[in-house]
Amino acid sequence: MELLRLGPPGAEVPALRVADTILDLRSVTDDIDPDFFATGGVDRVREAHDAGRLDVLDGADGLRVGVPVARPGAVLCIGQNYAAHAAESGSEPPREPILFLKARSCLVGANDDVVLPPGSAQSDWEAELVVVIGARASRLDSPAEAAGVIAGLTVGNDVSERSWQLGKDGGQWSQGKSFATFGPLGPSIVLDPVDHGSLAIRSWVNGEPRQDSSTQDMIFGVDHLVWWLSQVLVLEPGDVVFTGTPEGVALSGRYPYLRDGDVVEISIDGLGRQRQSVVAG
Known part of the structure; x- marks a missing residue:
């Protein structure tokens, strides 16, 4: 499993790559940032994936690859x-x-x-x-x-x-x-x-x-x-x-x-x- 942020600078979409499939994480989190990690975001993503609640992110292959963690504190x-x-x-x-x-x-x-x-x-x-x-x-x-x-x-x-x-x-x-x-x-x-x-x-x-x-x-x-x-x-x-x-x-x-x-x-x-x-x- 891999976390990604895809899209133009300042408007990246949180996503999950599993094998060759990229899934949309917006139903789980607004972004992959310090708050995401602090509040158990990784566990929520795993649970959503295991439950089959994540949709494929349309057009993901054509999106810019952004910084994978937004606004790290350090x-x-x-x-x-x-x-x-x-x-x-x-x-x-x-x-x-x-x-x-x-x-x-x-x-x-x-x-x-x-x-x-x-x-x-x-x-x-x-x-x-x-x-x-x-x-x-x-x-x-x-x-x-x-x-x-x-x-x-x-x-x-x-x-x-x-x-x-x-x-x-x-x-x-x-x-x-x-x-x-x-x-x-x-x-x-x-x-x-x-x-x-x-x-x-x-x-x-x-x-x-x-x-x-x-x-x-x-x-x-x-x-x-x-x-x-x-x-x-x-x-x-x-x-x-x-x-x-x-x-x-x-x-x-x-x-x-x-x-x-x-x-x-x-x-x-x-x-x-x-x-x-x-x-x-």
Whole structure:
């Protein structure tokens, strides 16, 4: 089962994909947002589907794929969480997770354009596994409790303007990662159990391979990250967590940074695929 939001920006329709069928969720909820998760929306969707009360969404294949969770309260991100990526960045593997934030206003649909900010010189792609939080979590006792507060998983591109992220005094990571359109998310939230410790994660630019790795290379796994985050802040339903990117980004020096006209594609096995055209702002 996968949750989607389909339609033009600001008018997306909540939907459920089961196998090859897309069902209309408007009889169950107005939207897939923090309130949906906080009030047991996932259980209501499962019950409605099992009871056969959901209609097919006419014309779904022709609709834009929107951000799969509307207006998350927080977009939390973990830096240098893959051993090989930390090495290509010239850094020692972190001893604890590196936390930064993206503005939720940067989020766009999986196939929406990425718009480069004026003067962009070092805009980079970052394929990432993204966790969607389904229940409030504060100071979980152990990583083993993390599964109980995770609603599902999705795909993200943590687009980053490196000259703003790393070239500013004080290391302004969030500043380089929050430009409008710098957070493609989706296409869907996969609700079914997924072995997030062993997922192939890949990216391409203009059809040429860039990242080709696995979540096995994560320094801190998903359950550990959710547990650790719950120690330093309160996770709320609908929050999203970008869990880090593997090696193969432009920051490595092996590839050019993004330019007007480029096409970025990202896939994670079992979670779907994204495709963004890069355009000058």
